[in-house]
Structures are given as C-alpha cells and as structure tokens.
Amino acid sequence: MLHREIARLIRTREFGVVVVLVLLVLFISSTERGEAFLGPISLQNLSRQIALLGVFAIGQAVVIIAGGIDLSVGTLIGFTGVLCTWLLARAGWSLGASVLAVLAFSAGVGILHALLINRFRLLPFIVTLGSLFIFLSAGQLMTNNVPIPVSPQDSPYSEAFQFLGNGKIGNVPVPVYILLAVLVAVSVLMHFTVVGRRIYALGNNEEATRLSGISVLRTQMIAYGLCSLLAGLAGILYASYQRQGIPGSGLSYELKAIAAAVVSGCSLSGGQGTVIGAVIGAALLNVILSGISFVIQQGASNWEGTVVGSILLATAILNRLQQQWLARKR
Amino acid sequence: MRIHRCTVWLIAATALWLVGCAKKETTTTTPQTTSGEKRVRIVLVTNGSSPFWDPMEVGMRRAAEELGCEATSRRPTTDSPALQRQIIEEYQAQKVDGIGISVIESDTIGPLIDELMNSGIKVITFDSDAAQSKRIAYIGTNNFEAGKAAGEAAKKLLPEGGKVFGFVGNQNAPNARERIAGFKEAVKGTNIVLVDVFDDNKDPAKARANVENVLQAHKDVKMLLGLFSYNGPQIAAAVKEAGLLGKVKILCFDAEPETINHLKRGEIDATVVQKPYEFGYRSVQLLYKIITLGDVQKALQEFEQESGYKVGPNNAIDTGVEIITPQNIEEYLKRLEALGIKSS
Numbered sequence: 001m002l003h004r005e006i007a008r009l010i011r012t013r014e015f016g017v018v019v020v021l022v023l024l025v026l027f028i029s030s031t032e033r034g035e036a037f038l039g040p041i042s043l044q045n046l047s048r049q050i051a052l053l054g055v056f057a058i059g060q061a062v063v064i065i066a067g068g069i070d071l072s073v074g075t076l077i078g079f080t081g082v083l084c085t086w087l088l089a090r091a092g093w094s095l096g097a098s099v100l101a102v103l104a105f106s107a108g109v110g111i112l113h114a115l116l117i118n119r120f121r122l123l124p125f126i127v128t129l130g131s132l133f134i135f136l137s138a139g140q141l142m143t144n145n146v147p148i149p150v151s152p153q154d155s156p157y158s159e160a161f162q163f164l165g166n167g168k169i170g171n172v173p174v175p176v177y178i179l180l181a182v183l184v185a186v187s188v189l190m191h192f193t194v195v196g197r198r199i200y201a202l203g204n205n206e207e208a209t210r211l212s213g214i215s216v217l218r219t220q221m222i223a224y225g226l227c228s229l230l231a232g233l234a235g236i237l238y239a240s241y242q243r244q245g246i247p248g249s250g251l252s253y254e255l256k257a258i259a260a261a262v263v264s265g266c267s268l269s270g271g272q273g274t275v276i277g278a279v280i281g282a283a284l285l286n287v288i289l290s291g292i293s294f295v296i297q298q299g300a301s302n303w304e305g306t307v308v309g310s311i312l313l314a315t316a317i318l319n320r321l322q323q324q325w326l327a328r329k330r
Numbered sequence: 331m332r333i334h335r336c337t338v339w340l341i342a343a344t345a346l347w348l349v350g351c352a353k354k355e356t357t358t359t360t361p362q363t364t365s366g367e368k369r370v371r372i373v374l375v376t377n378g379s380s381p382f383w384d385p386m387e388v389g390m391r392r393a394a395e396e397l398g399c400e401a402t403s404r405r406p407t408t409d410s411p412a413l414q415r416q417i418i419e420e421y422q423a424q425k426v427d428g429i430g431i432s433v434i435e436s437d438t439i440g441p442l443i444d445e446l447m448n449s450g451i452k453v454i455t456f457d458s459d460a461a462q463s464k465r466i467a468y469i470g471t472n473n474f475e476a477g478k479a480a481g482e483a484a485k486k487l488l489p490e491g492g493k494v495f496g497f498v499g500n501q502n503a504p505n506a507r508e509r510i511a512g513f514k515e516a517v518k519g520t521n522i523v524l525v526d527v528f529d530d531n532k533d534p535a536k537a538r539a540n541v542e543n544v545l546q547a548h549k550d551v552k553m554l555l556g557l558f559s560y561n562g563p564q565i566a567a568a569v570k571e572a573g574l575l576g577k578v579k580i581l582c583f584d585a586e587p588e589t590i591n592h593l594k595r596g597e598i599d600a601t602v603v604q605k606p607y608e609f610g611y612r613s614v615q616l617l618y619k620i621i622t623l624g625d626v627q628k629a630l631q632e633f634e635q636e637s638g639y640k641v642g643p644n645n646a647i648d649t650g651v652e653i654i655t656p657q658n659i660e661e662y663l664k665r666l667e668a669l670g671i672k673s674s
Contacts, residue, residue, distance in 0.1 A: 251533065293543035302529075
C-alpha cells in the first residue's frame with residue numbers, strides 16, 4: 001500500500017522539482033553559512049517570500065491550466081498596492097473596506113480580460129499585455145510617481161495594514177497563512193468541483209469543451225477572475241511588506257509566476273499541472289534567490305541570473321527525463 | 331488576386347515612405363532660428379520614474395518661468411537605455427533647441443548625444459554623465475565625491491570599523507560605480523570594509539529581501555549602505571523587522587518620503603542628499619545661455635558668475651551633497667519647503 005503511494009508520488013510531474021528543491025536546501029545548508037540559512041529568522045523570511053510569490057503563482061497556474069496566460073499580474077500587483085494605500089492613506093477608508101474594494105476591482109479586471117478574450121476572439125497574450133502597460137502607467141498617474149507611505153499619521157489602520165505583510169502569528173509570517181488558505185481553497189476548486197474539471201477541460205480542448213455544452217466564457221471568467229483576484233491580494237501584501245504603495249513595483253513579476261507554474265509541470269498549452277505545483281515552483285525560485293546570498297561571498301548579484309537560469313533548465317530537463325521514463329514503462 | 335493587392339499596398343507604402351524621407355531631408359536644410367517670437371524649447375530627460383525627480387521639475391519650471399522659455403521633462407518608465415534612446419529620438423525629430431539628459435547607459439546614449447550635437451541640438455547631461463561624448467557640460471552630483479561624503483559619514487558612525495554591505499538597483503550603473511569607489515576611497519586605511527553590494531534591479535521587494543538575507547547570512551554586519559533612493563526605506567523596514575534598530579547602522583542616499591519618516595524617528599542614521607532642484611534649475615539656465623548666446627565659452631563664464639558653481643575639468647559642474655541626520659532633518663525640511671518642495 002505504502003509502496004504504491006510512493007510509486008504514485010514519484011510519477012507526479014511535481015516530483016522532479018521536489019528532488020531539486022531538497023538537493024538545493026541540503027547543498028546550501030552544507031556550506032559555511034548554511035546554519036544561518038536554516039536559522040529561524042531566515043526561514044521566516046524565506047517562507048514569507050515564498051508565500052508572496054505563491055499567492056499569485058497559484059492564479060497564474062489556474063489561467064495556464066485553462067489554456068491561457070496572464071501577463072498583467074506583475075503591474076496589477078503594483079497598481080493594486082498603490083490603490084490600497086491610496087484608499088487607506090489618502091481617502092481615509094478603513095482597512096476592511098480598502099481590501100474588499102481592491103479585491104473586487106481585481107476580480108473585475110480578470111472578468112473583463114475573459115470578456116475581451118472571448119467576445120473579440122483576442123489572444124490572452126495581447127489582452128493581458130495591454131493591461132500590463134495600462135496598470136504600470138495608471139499607478140504612476142495616480143501617485144505622480146511618489147510612493148504612498150502608510151504611517152500612523154497617514155491612517156489609523158496603519159498598524160493593522162503593516163501586519164498583513166510583516167506580522168507573525170506564532171512565529172509564522174501572516175502571508176504564509178494566507179497562502180495556505182488560498183492553496184487549500186483553490187486546490188479544492190480545481191480537483192473536487194465541476195468548475196475545476198471544466199477549467200482542465202477548457203485547457204485540453206476548447207472546441208470539445210464548447211461542443212459538450214459548457215460555457216467557455218463563464219469558465220474563462222472564473223479562471224481569469226481568480227488570477228487577477230489573487231494578483232490583487234498579492235498587491236496588498238507586497239504594499240504592506242514594502243510599507244508603502246510604490247508605483248512601478250511588481251514589474252516583471254508575471255515572469256516569476258509563469259516560471260513557478262511551468263517549472264513544476266503546468267504545460268503552456270494548457271490542461272496540465274496543479275496549483276500546488278506552482279507553490280513548489282515558487283519555493284524553488286525563492287530558495288535559489290535567498291541561497292545565493294548565503295553561498296556566494298563576493299559579487300552574488302552578478303551570479304543570480306546564471307544560477308537561477310541553470311537550475312530552472314536542469315529542473316525542466318529532469319522533468320522531461322522522468323516523463324520519458326514513465327512513458328517507456330507504460 | 332491576392333498577390334496583386336499585396337503589390338499595390340507595397341507600392342503605396344514605398345511611395346509614402348519616399349515622400350516621408352524627402353520631407354525629412356528638406357526640413358533639416360532649413361536653418362534653426364531661435365530669435366524672434368519663437369520660444370526656446372528645452373527638454374530634460376531623466377533616467378527613470380523615481381519621485382527623486384519631482385524637485386528637479388520644480389527647479390526646471392522655476393528657471394523656465396524666470397527666463398521665459400519652454401521647458402518640459404520626460405521620465406522613462408523603466409531604466410532601459412533603449413527606451414531612453416527612443417524618447418530622446420522623439421525630441422530629436424521635434425527639433426527642440428536643447429536637451430538635458432540623465433544618461434542611463436553612456437555606451438548607448440553617448441553616440442546619440444554626438445548625433446544630436448552634430449544636428450545642432452545643444453546637449454548637456456545632468457545627474458548621470460556621458461563624459462566621453464560631445465555633450466557640452468555636466469551638471470549634477472559628482473558621485474565619487476558623494477560616495478566619499480558617505481564614507482566620511484560612515485567613519486563617524488562606525489569609529490571602530492566593521493563590515494558594511496551595500497544595496498543598489500544596478501551596481502554597474504555609472505553613478506553607483508562612482509559612489510562605491512568614493513566610499514571605498516574615504517574608508518581606506520580604517521577598519522570599515524564594504525564586503526559586497528547587492529543588486530535589486532529597482533524592485534523594492536527584492537531590495538528588502540536582499541537586506542533580510544544579508545542580516546541572516548552575516549551576523550557580524552555593522553552597517554547597511556543604501557545607494558539608490560528607494561533602498562533606504564527598504565533597509566530600515568528590514569532592520570526594524572529583525573529587531574536590529576540601533577545595532578546595525580543605516581546610511582543611505584536621498585530623501586524619499588519614507589526616508590524622511592525614518593530619519594525623524596531616528597531609525598536611519600544618516601542620508602546623503604543631492605540637490606535635484608539645482609539639477610533642474612541650473613540645467614535650464616545653462617542650456618538657455620548656450621542656445622541664446624550661441625557661444626559655449628561665454629555661456630559657461632556667465633553661468634559660473636551667476637550660479638556661483640565652479641566649472642571643473644571637462645566642463646563638469648558639481649552641485650555638491652549634504653549629510654542629513656536625525657539632528658538636522660527638521661531644519662533641512664524647512665529649507666525645502668521654502669523652495670516649494672516636499673521631499674527630494
């Protein structure tokens with residue numbers, strides 16, 4: 001029984017990434033400063049970074065599974081961060097109202113994406129690329145490019161707001177709880193509900209999905225709506241983490257989200273992958289990024305791209321070999 | 331049928347293109363006149379979209395009002411040299427009279443500056459220089475001197491010496507490189523060591539994560555040095571979170587709104603501020619003189635007399651820096667307010 005379970009695990013697409021992740025952690029912790037890497041504060045920082053990326057990587061995974069792509073998440077994160085801090089510090093809204101307004105706005109953005117893609121037969125790539133530019137500029141217009149701090153003198157909700165991204169409950173950063181809640185909710189949606197099956201079906205074959213009487217538009221609305229909603233949530237968390245709404249932040253984060261989703265098995269042609277895979281991918285990316293500062297003593301920044309790129313490629317190759325091996329076994 | 335239609339389009343497009351080319355040539359031959367009722371047009375192109383440029387624009391507008399010329403500024407949305415080149419080329423096409431540029435990358439923008447100068451547009455650089463190009467002058471912080479000032483401040487904050495880590499958008503950017511070199515020069519012979527500098531590509535969340543990693547990987551760190559304007563607030567946030575305020579010194583550059591908040595609370599130990607208002611004001615003043623006098627040497631002489639700044643070798647004009655600490659922050663803010671600026 002146990003043997004069968006292990007065999008099943010080894011067959012999953014996420015297995016390769018987990019192997020690389022474990023090897024990487026073992027390697028980093030074996031180096032001179034490895035002890036500090038596994039120290040409590042370092043792990044708290046690392047888990048917060050993973051959570052911040054994981055939240056919107058999950059959304060990206062859902063859209064990719066549905067056969068689409070969302071390039072706007074990065075600048076939407078920047079814009080929603082600005083929007084949230086603006087509502088708090090400039091408009092004087094309460095934290096709850098600001099967060100709800102930002103989430104509602106974000107979900108609306110995703111639904112609009114789905115409408116444009118569906119009604120005008122536009123490629124998701126171009127629709128969300130358009131949004132990417134609009135949100136970048138919208139944040140700059142709204143703030144005249146000056147970050148919006150949320151200090152106690154700016155808003156009575158300053159502390160509660162800062163708590164979202166910086167706070168800890170029982171030594172675990174708050175974003176980690178948020179990530180877990182999102183992960184559980186979206187996993188249930190994707191694997192145990194009709195909606196989830198429709199999203200997978202849509203990614204596998206849009207025409208067949210349409211012919212079987214499923215509303216493609218409604219399914220796309222859910223996928224894109226969820227993706228933008230989670231980007232908005234990430235935007236609030238990043239703004240809190242940075243302690244201010246910064247126009248232009250979040251730039252190119254969409255690539256991180258796509259990398260996190262794809263490295264652990266989401267296929268860019270749709271229909272394949274899992275949301276937990278996106279979180280594992282987010283963990284891999286952040287372990288690499290943090291690990292570099294611990295392992296490389298001099299000129300760490302210049303090594304970053306080489307290290308990240310090589311490990312991503314190695315993981316992809318490992319994944320492919322595993323799939324080929326499994327195909328031969330069958 | 332299809333091929334036929336294609337050919338027609340192709341011919342039409344070629345014809346249009348030829349007309350466009352011809353037109354371009356004719357307009358270049360007409361001489362530029364700045365006299366008469368035509369107002370002098372000056373454009374200042376920054377190296378990014380940071381709020382650092384707000385006071386620069388205040389200074390630019392003030393000078394334009396005083397001189398009665400037209401001055402606009404453009405901020406590229408990213409620090410991409412290609413984007414900056416594109417923006418400058420837009421103004422080249424509009425045939426403005428003078429352009430001031432905060433150069434993102436001298437290898438990309440330098441040749442473009444030469445081209446502008448050859449076509450009769452007067453070019454100076456501000457904030458970030460392309461010293462090898464044909465630009466007439468440079469107005470801004472001498473970043474090597476600013477780095478040295480930071481090093482002097484570091485010596486006061488760390489009399490015993492210790493390990494320092496630096497944080498910056500891109501350590502290969504000329505201003506970053508010079509600040510780092512100046513800092514190292516000033517602390518030479520002391521026990522202060524700048525161990526490594528981390529890049530964040532201007533991503534504030536990454537800027538903070540870099541600090542968090544250093545605080546964990548190097549428990550013996552004594553000071554954190556933020557080299558770009560947004561680095562200060564991110565360093566302070568990370569140090570505060572780690573409970574190390576007071577134990578790890580924070581030295582940064584510029585005065586973003588959050589940097590000022592941290593200084594008021596004594597959480598940042600010192601910041602090196604430049605004079606962006608002066609960049610804007612003096613760039614317009616100098617360009618206007620060069621354009622209207624038509625004689626660079628005379629323009630520089632008059633500029634030197636009126637501004638009180640010294641024109642250095644290679645026509646570099648250093649506007650200097652100041653060190654702001656929790657002790658003198660209030661006085662500094664009052665001075666800014668008098669100029670009509672919130673922060674720099």
